[in-house]
Amino acid sequence: MPAVGFRPSRVRVRGAGACATWLSNRVLGLGPEGYGRILHKGLLAREKMAAALRSVPDILLAEPSDLNLVGFCLAKPxxxxSEVNRRTSGLVAHFESCPGFSVSRTSLGLVSHGRLLRALAKERGIRLNEDDWVLIRLVLMNPFLVSREMSVDIIAEFVLELRAAAAKVG
Structure with missing residues (x-):
């Protein structure tokens, strides 16, 4: 016989996002000093991360980028x-076992994103021998990445870890 009554695990899963959104809207507000400020900090964090990534040899940014997303791969001229995808997948594997950082892997197809991918290929002289391009995707949601209250430069630490991982995967 199925249990009848309150099921906290289901309520928590189904209502968590709505509750969090409602509460943060009530506490922070939706104006320029509330969520507007957080969104602005996310954009600043993306700009700072993109600039830091450009300093790493063989990192190729998938630009233009919008909002708080940064996509990149490890691509030698x-x-x-296929080699770009292998090495970028090696970076993803490294970060999957790295306790300090989290990245996600995405794949863009030549059919759906051909213009962007051909421009990236042309920029680096990449030979397109596969239909999908593997990218690391960062979603920068933490407003403290660029806040004066933060005593640790997480972006600089991420880039240090990325440099070490890139050296390992070749």
């Missing part, structure tokens, strides 16, 4: 897309 003149190599094949």
């Amino acid at each position: 003149g190599e094949s897309l």
Whole structure:
């Protein structure tokens, strides 16, 4: 016989997002000093992260980017897309076992994103021998990444970890 009554696990899963949104709207507000400020900090964090990533040899940013997303791969000039994908997947594997940072992997297809991917390939001289391009995707949601209250430069620490991982995967 199925249990009847209150099921906290289901309520928590179904209502958590709505409750969090409602509460943060009530506490922070939706104006320029509330959520507007948080969104602005996210955009500043994306700009700072993109600038830091440009300093890493062989990192290729998928630009233009919008909102708080940064996409990139490890692409040496003149190599094949299959090699770019292998090395970028190696970075993803490194960060999956790295307790300090979290990244996600995304794949863009030539059919759906051909214009962007051909421009990236042209920029680095990448030979397109596969239909999908593997990218690391960062979603920068933490407003403290660029706040004066933060005593640790997380972006700089991420770039240090990325440099070490890139050296390992080749």
